[in-house]
Structure formats: C-alpha cells, structure tokens
Amino acid sequence: MSWTRKLLRVNLSNGTVTEEALNMQWANDYLGQRGLATRYMVEETDPACDPLGPDNKLIMATGPLTGTMASTGGRYSVICKSPLTNAIACSNSGGFFGAELKFAGWDMVIFEGRAASPMYLSIENEKASLLPADDLWGKSVWEADKVLRTKHQDPQTRIACVGRSAEQGCLYAAVVNDLHRAAGRSGVGTVMASKNLKAVVVRGTLGIGNVENPEAFMSATKAGKAVLAENAVTGQGLPAYGTQVLMNVINEVGALPTRNMRETQFEGAANVSAEAMLEPRKSDGKPNLTTNGACYACTIACGRISTIDRTHFSVKDKPEYWINSGGLEYEAAWALGPDTGVDDIDALTYVNFLCNEDGMDPISLGSTIAAAMELFESGAITTAQTDGVELKFGSAEALCWAAEVTAKGEGFGRDIGLGSKRLCEKYGRPEFSMTVKGQEFPAYDPRGIQGMGLAYATSNRGACHLRGYTVASEILGIPEKTDPLESDGKAGLVKAFQDATAAVDSAGLCVFTTFAWTMDDIAPQVDAACEGDWSTDRMMEVGERIWNMEREYNAKAGLTGADDNLPARLVSEPANVGPAAGRVSELDKMLPEYYAARGWTSDGSVTVETHSRLGLPG
Amino acid sequence: MQITFKLYATLGDLLPSNAVRNVASIDVPEGASLNSIIDKYHVPRELAHLVLINGVFVCDADRDQSGMLKEGDVLAIWPPVAGG
Ligand code: SF4
Numbered sequence: 081m082s083w084t085r086k087l088l089r090v091n092l093s094n095g096t097v098t099e100e101a102l103n104m105q106w107a108n109d110y111l112g113q114r115g116l117a118t119r120y121m122v123e124e125t126d127p128a129c130d131p132l133g134p135d136n137k138l139i140m141a142t143g144p145l146t147g148t149m150a151s152t153g154g155r156y157s158v159i160c161k162s163p164l165t166n167a168i169a170c171s172n173s174g175g176f177f178g179a180e181l182k183f184a185g186w187d188m189v190i191f192e193g194r195a196a197s198p199m200y201l202s203i204e205n206e207k208a209s210l211l212p213a214d215d216l217w218g219k220s221v222w223e224a225d226k227v228l229r230t231k232h233q234d235p236q237t238r239i240a241c242v243g244r245s246a247e248q249g250c251l252y253a254a255v256v257n258d259l260h261r262a263a264g265r266s267g268v269g270t271v272m273a274s275k276n277l278k279a280v281v282v283r284g285t286l287g288i289g290n291v292e293n294p295e296a297f298m299s300a301t302k303a304g305k306a307v308l309a310e311n312a313v314t315g316q317g318l319p320a321y322g323t324q325v326l327m328n329v330i331n332e333v334g335a336l337p338t339r340n341m342r343e344t345q346f347e348g349a350a351n352v353s354a355e356a357m358l359e360p361r362k363s364d365g366k367p368n369l370t371t372n373g374a375c376y377a378c379t380i381a382c383g384r385i386s387t388i389d390r391t392h393f394s395v396k397d398k399p400e401y402w403i404n405s406g407g408l409e410y411e412a413a414w415a416l417g418p419d420t421g422v423d424d425i426d427a428l429t430y431v432n433f434l435c436n437e438d439g440m441d442p443i444s445l446g447s448t449i450a451a452a453m454e455l456f457e458s459g460a461i462t463t464a465q466t467d468g469v470e471l472k473f474g475s476a477e478a479l480c481w482a483a484e485v486t487a488k489g490e491g492f493g494r495d496i497g498l499g500s501k502r503l504c505e506k507y508g509r510p511e512f513s514m515t516v517k518g519q520e521f522p523a524y525d526p527r528g529i530q531g532m533g534l535a536y537a538t539s540n541r542g543a544c545h546l547r548g549y550t551v552a553s554e555i556l557g558i559p560e561k562t563d564p565l566e567s568d569g570k571a572g573l574v575k576a577f578q579d580a581t582a583a584v585d586s587a588g589l590c591v592f593t594t595f596a597w598t599m600d601d602i603a604p605q606v607d608a609a610c611e612g613d614w615s616t617d618r619m620m621e622v623g624e625r626i627w628n629m630e631r632e633y634n635a636k637a638g639l640t641g642a643d644d645n646l647p648a649r650l651v652s653e654p655a656n657v658g659p660a661a662g663r664v665s666e667l668d669k670m671l672p673e674y675y676a677a678r679g680w681t682s683d684g685s686v687t688v689e690t691h692s693r694l695g696l697p698g
Numbered sequence: 699m700q701i702t703f704k705l706y707a708t709l710g711d712l713l714p715s716n717a718v719r720n721v722a723s724i725d726v727p728e729g730a731s732l733n734s735i736i737d738k739y740h741v742p743r744e745l746a747h748l749v750l751i752n753g754v755f756v757c758d759a760d761r762d763q764s765g766m767l768k769e770g771d772v773l774a775i776w777p778p779v780a781g782g
Binding site: 311312313316317318320321322323324325326328329332333334350354355356382409410411545546549551552555556557558561563591592595658659 | 704706707708710719720721745747748750752753754755757772774776777778779780781782
C-alpha cells in the first residue's frame with residue numbers, strides 16, 4: 081500500500097482537528113485523490129447543498145503515488161461542490177505541496193463547516209492545528225506566503241493559499257500552492273475562502289515508507305521514466321516548449337477560438353506562442369522564457385518560468401513584477417490572448433502573474449473578459465460600468481485593467497468575478513457566454529475538433545479539456561490519429577479518455593504522462609505501490625466507476641442530460657475560416673452514441689444496471 | 699510554384715534564411731511530393747510528425763504522392779508535440 085491510511089478531519093465551525101483512519105474499502109474501489117475524495121463527498125455531503133455554505137466540504141487529497149519516486153508523483157487535488165457550476169469540482173495541482181502532505185503522514189484533509197474568523201491550518205507531521213489568520217486576510221497569495229514563511233521559519237514548508245479574489249467571492253478563484261501552481265478550475269478557492277480558511281501550511285519529514293513491493297516499484301518506476309525520456313513529446317517537446325507549443329498548431333488546424341469564440345483562427349497567434357516566448361526582446365535582449373521547471377519528482381518538466389519586459393506598460397512602475405515566476409501555459413495564453421484578441425505577450429504574462437498572485441483561474445478569467453468585451457462592443461455594457469475603460473477586443477490595456485480589478489474584487493471586477501454565464505445573464509445577453517454547466521471553455525474550438533465538443537458537453541465539472549483530452553488523438557496523433565472534423569467514433573474515444581483520465585487523476589500522477597504512457601505503463605507502478613492487484617483493466621474500471629459516481633453526484637445536485645450542451649454559437653454558427661470553415665459541432669449526433677456507450681438512458685441518467693455493475697454507492 | 703512553408707518547435711532552424719519567424723515562402727517544382735520537400739530541407743522524416751496542408755493532416759502514406767500541393771498552399775510541419 082502507498083496510502084498512509086490516515087486522514088485529517090478539520091471542523092472549522094468548532095475548531096477541532098482529528099485523525100481518522102482512511103476507509104480502505106473505498107481506497108480499493110476508488111484508488112485515491114479524485115476518486116476517493118469524491119467518494120467521501122458522496123457519503124458526507126448533500127449534493128444539493130449551497131456550495132458556499134457551511135454544509136459543503138472541501139477535501140485536499142493525494143493519490144497513492146503522491147510523494148513517491150514515480151515520475152510526476154507529486155499531485156494532489158482539491159475536491160468540493162463548485163460554486164461556478166453547482167456540480168462536483170475536482171481541481172488537480174502539481175508543485176510540491178501534495179508530496180509534502182504525504183510526507184507528513186496524511187492521505188487527505190477534509191475541511192467542514194465554516195470558521196467564525198479567518199484561520200489557517202498548520203501541519204507538522206502528526207501535529208496539526210488551526211491558527212488565526214486575521215493578519216493574512218486581505219493579502220494576496222504571494223504576500224500571505226511571505227508572512228507564513230516568516231512565522232514558520234522552515235524553508236521546506238509548503239503552502240497552499242487563496243488570494244483576494246477568493247475572499248471577494250470571485251466564482252473561479254483557485255487554490256495556489258508553491259506560489260505558482262494551482263488547483264485552478266471551478267472555484268475551489270472560492271469554497272476555501274467561504275470557510276474562512278486562508279491557507280494550509282505543511283511540513284512533513286516522515287517520508288514514504290509504505291510501498292507494498294519496493295523492488296517491483298523501483299523497477300516499474302524506472303521503466304516508466306525510460307519511456308518518458310525516450311518519447312519525443314515528454315522527453316523533448318514539453319521541456320523545451322511547454323504546452324504553449326500548441327498555440328501555432330491549434331491555430332493552423334483552425335480550432336483556435338478567437339474573440340469570444342466568434343472566430344476560429346487568430347492573426348496574432350504567432351506573437352503569443354511558445355516560439356515567441358523564446359525570442360529575445362528589444363529592450364534587454366532576453367526572451368520571455370527564462371527556464372523550464374518541474375513539479376515534485378517529475379522527469380518531464382513542462383513548467384514555464386518567465387519574466388515580463390520591464391519597459392512594458394503593465395509593470396514599468398511596478399518592480400515587484402520584475403521577477404522570474406510562473407509563465408504562460410497554453411490554456412492560459414489562449415484565454416488571455418486569442419480569446420480576448422490580445423497578442424501582447426508581456427500583457428498576457430503580467431495577467432498570468434496576477435492569476436498566480438491572487439489565485440484566479442486564467443481560463444475562466446480570460447473567457448469572462450472576452451465575454452465582457454463582446455458585451456461592451458455590442459453596447460450591453462458601456463464605459464459607465466467599466467470606469468471609463470474601452471473594454472474592446474484586442475486592447476492589452478483593457479485586459480490588464482480587467483484582471484487587476486477582478487483580482488481585488490473592485491468595481492466592475494466584481495462582475496467579471498461572476499464568470500461568463502452570470503455576467504452575460506446580468507447584462508441581458510446570455511448567448512455571449514461560452515460555457516458548459518457555467519464553466520468557461522478551454523482552448524479548442526469544438527467546430528474544428530469534434531470530439532472536444534462532446535468532451536466539453538459531458539464533462540462532469542463543466543467545460544474542461546482535462547476530463548477527456550481527445551485533442552491528443554484528433555490533432556496530435558496520440559495514441560493514434562483520428563480525423564478532427566469527423567464525429568463518427570468520437571463517443572467511444574471520449575469515454576475512453578474520460579475513464580483513463582479519472583484513474584490517472586486518482587493515482588497521484590500528472591495526466592501529461594499519458595502523452596507517452598498508456599495504462600500498461602501506469603498500472604504496474606500502482607500495482608507495485610499498492611496492496612492488491614492493479615491491472616490495466618482494473619484501472620480502467622476504477623476510472624469508469626469514478627466517472628459514473630461523479631455523474632450521479634451531479635444528478636442529485638440537480639443536473640440532467642439537458643445540461644450536456646454547448647452554447648448555440650458552436651452548434652449553429654459555422655466556423656468562419658480554416659479547415660473547419662462551414663462546420664458546426666455535431667453534438668446532437670454524438671451525444672446519444674455517448675449515452676449508449678456509457679450504458680445510460682437516452683436522457684443521460686445512469687441506469688440501474690450500470691450503477692450495480694460498477695458497485696456505485698447508494 | 700510558390701508555397702508557404704512553416705516549420706515549428708525544434709524544426710524551426712531548418713527553414714531557409716528568408717524565413718520570418720517560422721514561415722518562409724519557397725519555390726517547389728510542380729508535382730513535388732511532400733517527402734521531397736521534407737528531405738530537401740533536411741527535416742528528419744521521423745520528426746515530420748504533424749504534417750498539414752492548409753491545416754489538414756496528411757498521413758504518412760500520402761506524403762510520397764505527387765500532386766498534393768498547389769500554388770499558394772501552406773505546408774506546416776511539427777515534430778511530435780503535445781500540451782493541454
Ligand atoms: S509534466 Fe508539467 S505539470 Fe505535469 S508534473 Fe511535470 S512539470 Fe508538473
């Protein structure tokens with residue numbers, strides 16, 4: 081076993097912190113992290129609860145491989161009910177926090193209730209206590225991190241924290257750990273702040289001593305690392321170019337959503353691409369990208385560490401941003417760039433820094449600003465709302481202003497903090513919101529990549545690329561190439577990606593390994609680490625079980641098959657240029673095939689047979 | 699005939715000197731196959747992973763065929779890459 085078999089239960093309402101045995105039956109059925117924590121959510125919460133009320137819970141959960149020497153084995157997830165979607169939320173993060181939590185001896189921490197005043201949780205191995213955080217409230221993640229480090233005086237301390245956006249009720253606030261790694265999506269940071277919980281500070285020195293078969297684990301993880309090193313994507317492409325290498329690819333195939341998804345190619349894509357991040361800039365001869373970086377135990381190292389041009393308008397009077405910090409990843413670069421029509425890489429990097437500094441999901445922020453720009457250009461909002469700012473597509477100044485006011489929850493920033501759906505409803509143009517289940521889209525236009533339309537529509541946490549990344553097959557040819565413009569066969573593809581990803585997300589590993597690893601590379605690592613037999617088939621079954629459990633949670637929260645939809649723009653307004661020109665998403669054709677492949681009813685409910693075949697709770 | 703030739707990521711350095719960023723205009727014989735262009739610019743075939751004409755993928759089997767290209771087409775090539 082690689083579970084510590086222990087969890088911490090923190091009741092914020094009455095200030096108690098108690099140790100509890102991990103439910104090992106559930107660990108066997110749901111593995112860890114995403115799956116296991118969702119099992120606890122099913123057991124302990126009412127899916128219809130108010131996501132920002134004390135009855136919602138928030139779980140920080142590791143997987144069995146978190147903290148081990150398996151490549152990328154440093155992941156943890158934050159699980160709760162989402163205030164953005166009212167569905168189950170599970171946001172995955174790298175960095176070093178998750179591994180440290182494991183080193184302290186904990187598989188997960190469950191937060192319940194709500195503190196009467198701001199608190200933070202301090203964990204030093206088995207010693208865990210709730211401490212006052214009044215002095216941290218109102219501070220950004222970066223400021224709070226500094227204060228906590230001074231207090232705790234241990235350079236190896238790892239911190240996960242929420243920023244001012246979360247405190248101000250921005251519905252897509254993130255939990256940021258290690259300064260620039262984030263459990264980014266679905267407003268998990270908003271839920272954390274709603275509990276008056278500012279941060280979790282953890283230091284663990286117990287290490288990992290409970291791998292089931294150490295010798296087999298050494299050889300399985302070694303074999304896995306060799307596969308990653310030899311693969312051109314994980315061995316060369318990702319470390320050198322990061323995920324941002326996709327900017328030019330997705331533009332070329334005509335699936336780069338542009339200006340709030342009105343168009344499908346962006347004339348400025350090359351200016352905000354991975355290649356552009358390597359070009360020396362005029363002012364100081366340095367490129368945007370300083371170096372790459374790795375999360376705990378990762379042998380891929382896709383992370384970007386960047387600087388902003390000091391002469392750029394956004395930072396020229398702000399030396400606090402003349403630093404090396406987390407740079408642009410593809411999804412963030414897309415949302416802040418093509419989707420807002422801005423092709424200024426320094427403006428995008430600055431806003432990305434703000435997202436880390438104050439804990440905002442850059443995908444939702446960028447998409448919501450894009451929707452606000454469309455509202456502005458249509459006249460639904462005016463300079464009366466925007467404090468005189470011309471909130472137009474392509475304006476880097478407007479983008480930076482919008483991010484600044486949202487980070488602090490000031491003025492119109494509070495409206496942007498509502499997310500695209502509520503913002504567009506508020507100003508009478510709901511059709512401008514590019515969301516599924518209230519969550520903003522990532523960087524692939526479903527008119528040009530058909531499988532992604534189905535993946536977005538059926539994602540259990542609202543529009544999301546990481547729940548079923550069929551781009552790998554449809555565009556990148558991993559594991560094999562399928563035609564992105566063809567909807568035939570995509571139902572099965574989406575299901576396979578969704579189930580596999582649910583298993584990977586529950587193991588403690590990074591999903592980027594799957595550009596090189598198949599389940600046949602992953603299962604032996606889990607098998608050697610954990611008690612019992614973990615075959616490829618069992619991993620896939622666990623993934624399917626998790627997917628269906630999330631679906632049932634959402635059904636009890638009030639979501640139905642009618643929520644498996646896409647905005648009208650994507651199913652009725654054809655792509656304007658590129659290979660997909662003239663096409664719309666064929667969701668209506670794929671969705672019934674998908675329900676059938678899942679063993680669900682024609683209206684998208686999990687059938688009694690599927691429920692009992694998978695041994696689902698309840 | 700003239701076509702637009704784009705090489706990205708690690709392949710970018712293989713473009714001719716008139717390239718701006720990752721894009722060059724090149725002259726190719728009528729009927730040139732994609733592999734003949736790939737070879738001419740010393741793109742290792744195993745790294746010509748994602749090969750697109752006007753954004754549409756061309757599979758391995760079609761890259762030796764002549765007549766795939768016409769005047770003004772855009773040929774773009776990437777090594778194996780991924781992101782997300
Ligand atoms: S591949 Fe990238 S995101 Fe994943 S663990 Fe490694 S550095 Fe972190």
